[in-house]
Amino acid sequence: MNEHQFDNANALVCNRNEDLDRQKGKNRKTVSTEKVLTVEELHVSFKTFGGEVQALRGVSFELYKGETLAIVGESGCGKSVTANTIMGLIPQPPGRIKNGKVLFKGKDLTKLSKAGLRKIQGVDISMIFQDPMTALNPTLQIGEQLTEGYRTHHKVSKANAREKAIEMLELVGIPNPEERLKQYPHQFSGGMRQRIVIAIALICEPELLIADEPTTALDVTIQAQILELFNEIQEKTGVSIILITHDLGVVAKIADRIAVMYAGKVIEIGEKREIFYTPQHPYTKGLLNSVPRLDLKEEELQPIEGTPPDLFAPPVGCPFTARCPFAMDVCDRVYPETTHLTKNHAVNCWLQDERAKLVFT
Amino acid sequence: MAVYIVKRFFMMIATILIIATLTFFLMHSIPGSPFDEERTTNPTIQANLEKYYKLDQPVAVQYVYYLKSIVTFDFGPSIKKPNETVNSLLARGFPISFELGMITILVAVISGVTLGTFAALRHNGFIDYMAMTFAVVGISVPNFVLATLLIQQVAVTWQLLPPATWSSPLHMILPTLALATGPTAIIARLTRASMLEVLTQDYMKMARAKGLTPFRIVVRHALRNALMPVVTIMGTMLAGILTGTFVIEKIFAIPGMGKYFVESINNRDYPVIMGSTVFYSAFLVFMLFLVDIVYGFLDPRIKLHRKDGDV
Numbered sequence: 001m002n003e004h005q006f007d008n009a010n011a012l013v014c015n016r017n018e019d020l021d022r023q024k025g026k027n028r029k030t031v032s033t034e035k036v037l038t039v040e041e042l043h044v045s046f047k048t049f050g051g052e053v054q055a056l057r058g059v060s061f062e063l064y065k066g067e068t069l070a071i072v073g074e075s076g077c078g079k080s081v082t083a084n085t086i087m088g089l090i091p092q093p094p095g096r097i098k099n100g101k102v103l104f105k106g107k108d109l110t111k112l113s114k115a116g117l118r119k120i121q122g123v124d125i126s127m128i129f130q131d132p133m134t135a136l137n138p139t140l141q142i143g144e145q146l147t148e149g150y151r152t153h154h155k156v157s158k159a160n161a162r163e164k165a166i167e168m169l170e171l172v173g174i175p176n177p178e179e180r181l182k183q184y185p186h187q188f189s190g191g192m193r194q195r196i197v198i199a200i201a202l203i204c205e206p207e208l209l210i211a212d213e214p215t216t217a218l219d220v221t222i223q224a225q226i227l228e229l230f231n232e233i234q235e236k237t238g239v240s241i242i243l244i245t246h247d248l249g250v251v252a253k254i255a256d257r258i259a260v261m262y263a264g265k266v267i268e269i270g271e272k273r274e275i276f277y278t279p280q281h282p283y284t285k286g287l288l289n290s291v292p293r294l295d296l297k298e299e300e301l302q303p304i305e306g307t308p309p310d311l312f313a314p315p316v317g318c319p320f321t322a323r324c325p326f327a328m329d330v331c332d333r334v335y336p337e338t339t340h341l342t343k344n345h346a347v348n349c350w351l352q353d354e355r356a357k358l359v360f361t
Numbered sequence: 362m363a364v365y366i367v368k369r370f371f372m373m374i375a376t377i378l379i380i381a382t383l384t385f386f387l388m389h390s391i392p393g394s395p396f397d398e399e400r401t402t403n404p405t406i407q408a409n410l411e412k413y414y415k416l417d418q419p420v421a422v423q424y425v426y427y428l429k430s431i432v433t434f435d436f437g438p439s440i441k442k443p444n445e446t447v448n449s450l451l452a453r454g455f456p457i458s459f460e461l462g463m464i465t466i467l468v469a470v471i472s473g474v475t476l477g478t479f480a481a482l483r484h485n486g487f488i489d490y491m492a493m494t495f496a497v498v499g500i501s502v503p504n505f506v507l508a509t510l511l512i513q514q515v516a517v518t519w520q521l522l523p524p525a526t527w528s529s530p531l532h533m534i535l536p537t538l539a540l541a542t543g544p545t546a547i548i549a550r551l552t553r554a555s556m557l558e559v560l561t562q563d564y565m566k567m568a569r570a571k572g573l574t575p576f577r578i579v580v581r582h583a584l585r586n587a588l589m590p591v592v593t594i595m596g597t598m599l600a601g602i603l604t605g606t607f608v609i610e611k612i613f614a615i616p617g618m619g620k621y622f623v624e625s626i627n628n629r630d631y632p633v634i635m636g637s638t639v640f641y642s643a644f645l646v647f648m649l650f651l652v653d654i655v656y657g658f659l660d661p662r663i664k665l666h667r668k669d670g671d672v
Contacts, residue, residue, distance in 0.1 A: 087570055114575075121572035129570075134563040139585050139660055148581075149571035184661040200571070 036208055036240045037063040037086070042100035042110075044078075044085050047093060051312045055081040057264035058100070063208070068234065068241040070255035070272075072248065072287070074308060078264040079244045083210045085110070086242070087127050088117040104208070122149040126201035130213040132193035136185035142196055143181030150203045168199040171236070172229060191222035195229065202233065210242045215250055227253050248291050252276070257344060260284050263309050263319035270345030280339075280347040283320045318350065326351055328359055369653070373646045377431075380642040381635070385427055388634055389420055395440045395629045414440060414631075427635060436636030441628045447636035450621050455640070457527055458606050458617035464537050465602050466595075469544035474591065476545070477552025478584065484557060492549055499546025504605055508539035508612045527615040536613045540605050544598050548591055556587040585659060592656050596649040603645065 044056040056078045063069050071079050084090050086102050088109060102109040104125065109117065129135040137145060146168060147161035156164075162181065169177035172195040185193060194214065201209055211230070215223040231254055234241060245251060251258060251272070258275040260268040260283065268281040279285045289302035306323035309315055318324070321331040331350050339352035350356055394416065396407055411417045414437075415426055430436050436447035480492040515535060516524035523532045559565065560583060568582045607619030618637060625633035657663050 089566060089569060118572040118574070121570055123572060127567075127570040129563055129567055131563060135567050137564040137568070137582055137586070138662060140581070141661075148573060148577070152571070152573055152577070186662050197567075200567075 034065040035062050036065050036104070037242075038101070038103040039082070039086065040101040040103065042082070042085060042102065043098040044081055044090060044095060045098055046095050053311050054314055055264055055311060056085065056100075057314060059261070059264070059266055060100075061259050061266055061269060063240050063242060065207075065240055066234065066238045067256040068230075068243055068254050070243045070245060070251040070258045071261055072245060072251055072258060073261035074246065076308060076311075077261045079246075079261055080212055081264075082261070083127065083212050083242065083244050086208075087125060087210055088112070088121060089127075119153075122201075122206070123153045123204045124206055125208045125210065126204070126206040128194075128197055128201050128209065128211040128214045131217040132190055132197050133217065135197050136193055138185055141182055141184060142188070146181070146196070146200050146203060149200065153204055164203060165199075168203050169196070171202070171233070172196070172199045174199075190218055191225060194218060194222070194226055198226075198229065198233070202237070202239070205237065206239060208240050208242070210244070212244045213246075214243070216245070216247065223250070224253075230254050248288065260287065263314060264311060265319065265348070267318075267320070267349070268347040270342070270347075274342065274345040278345075280341065280345075280352065281320075281349045282324045282326055282351070284347075286323075318348070328356065369650055373643075373650060376646050377639065377643050381427075381431055381639050382424075384635060384638045385424055386420075388629075388631060389423075391629070393629055395631065416631075430632075430635075431639055436639075437632045439625075439630055439633050441625070441630045441633075447632050450633060451618070451636065451640055454616065454618035454621055457615060458603075458610065458619060461527070461533075461536060461540065461606050461609070461615065461617060462599075462602050464533065465541045465544065465606075466599065468537055468541040469548055469598075469602075470591075470595075472541075473545040473548025474552050474584075474588070476549040477554075478556055478579065478587075480549065480553040481556035481560060481587075482579065489553075492553070496546040496550045499542045500550075502542070504539050504543055505608050505612060507542055508536070508609055511535050511539055512612070525614040527613070527617075536609050536615060539612075540602065540609045543605075544602060547594070547598070551590050551594065552587060555590045556583060559583050559587045562586075589656070589660060592652060592659060596652045599648050599652075600645055603641065 039059055039061050042056050042059040043054070046053045046055055059078065059082055061069065071082060073079055081090070085097060086104075086109065090097065097110045100110065104120070107120075109120065112120070136142065143162065143165055146165040147158075150156065150164055151158070151161045154161075165181060166177045169180060174180055174192060174195055180188075185196075188196065194217075198214075214230075215226050218226060227250060230241065230243075233239065241254075243250070243255060255272050257269065257271050259266045260275065260281065262283050268275065268279070268284045275284060276288065279288055283304070286302065286304040290304055292301055304323055309319045309322065315321065315332065317330070317332045317334055318336055321327045324331065328350055336348045336350045336353070338346050338348050340346045341352075394411075395414075396410060408417070415423060418426075434448075439445045439447060439450065442450075476492045476495070480489040483489050512524045512535065515521050522535055523529075524535070526532050527536070565578070565582060568578045573582075606617060607622060609615070610617040610619035611623070618641075621633060622637050624630070625637065
């Protein structure tokens, strides 16, 4: 990366200020230090005809109560696999959790039986899917889809579940909830369906909500409404959110912390401002530079050249080496240790090593 | 819905009328008459007979009488069986054929859907391979071959079950097996294919993420969607089973409609041919109508009362 690119990054910072500060009407909400979820050294692989794909290669992060952690990265970097593993939705086989822990309320979710997982799925941890057009069953009334999870887990009467469903539809902003309960998914617009999907996810009042690209399939105007809804719900219920996205605009709006993933590893994690203002990993910088922006000339858009490594045979060293403008000999051979820059900001990059300065002077 | 049913009702009547007309003219275009084989008949008696059955009149006039008989549902006496009317033949034979057909459909749907579902849930597993091997064999072997094989093995060699007739539940096993194997195989294959497709849908993942019981996920979320193609082929399959009963009835000496139907065509027994054809087509058209209604219940996106769907 040359000097010009650093300037570019600085320009980005100034422009993002506004967006970052506008969120939630306050600069930084107070996040408790109580951990909801701890993911430790998660390794997940999938057997395919072509060999074993190592989708996750040691993912670790923590999630605190009431915060939103965004997981960003290119397609195929392992974001969704991380979400599905936490949720217990990895089909085994072909998938296999080879190593690592997902600690939730003192339990390791990777060790639970299917029946044990069902007591957590939908109750303590819920998930929102990418495409609301396909996430709802087309042949069932939305009332049934809303209440079935609630009734399975809480053993309440139909009438009670219905009341709860109406309450949830009101929470997510669907007018005439009583009539709407009897309707089918095809009678709702995309944005409305996503609201229903959110209502379904929240009906059992989970502590953790995993949103896998919740706005990708929506119109830009609807996206803004849905993101606003996430903020509102978090304020009302105090739910922790893991937001999976490749859209940095979404991240800027609602995330508290950001984890950047690359080739099945978390390569940088930190508070939103730290990641946006002082990104340390060349990949993070590249990601920020590759966002198309109205206030920059076209030629100033900096895509990251090359493609992510093949996860059938991932490199031993830093997987970004082949695309990194600062790659050193060591990068290819040894994976860098984690460097803790501040309390929350950590990065895995050889440039943080003292000796790297010798190379670049 | 009510509008749709009324509309469908008139369409059904039109369909039956077309079938009836075609049958009538086809039948009369075949050379020969009901009395060809009775050489001893003297011309005067034959003329009287023809007058009695109105066969001496022009075809157009006969057609009008025929239409009248359809509307009044009185097809008159059989020519070949002087002591029987068409209605009495139908009343005696049809319930038995109906029983055979319905038991077959029931067996085929229940076992086919179950087999297909388990095959899909254990995709590429042992059950899957067994079920699909059975399905290929079931589709390939014609029911009359299977029927004779079953009689030979089960009834004659092992003497486990009676070889023919329809007099007790035990007698019903072999004919039902022979007739149901083909449809079972088709339904199993179809259920498996559409189930495999449904299982990868997002809403199935969502159902699992809700922490629902596996039973509910499969039956309520998957099966309902997977059954659509099965319901679609039910209509044509019904027709196949109904004609299949004719063959099976012949093999197992079951006194159903099939025997009379085939005989009546060989004998040019006009009233019986027309009566049973009209009756069978009415029955089939009605069953197809039922299938469409079921379809609407299974999938709310199908609007029965309107052709152009407005969302």
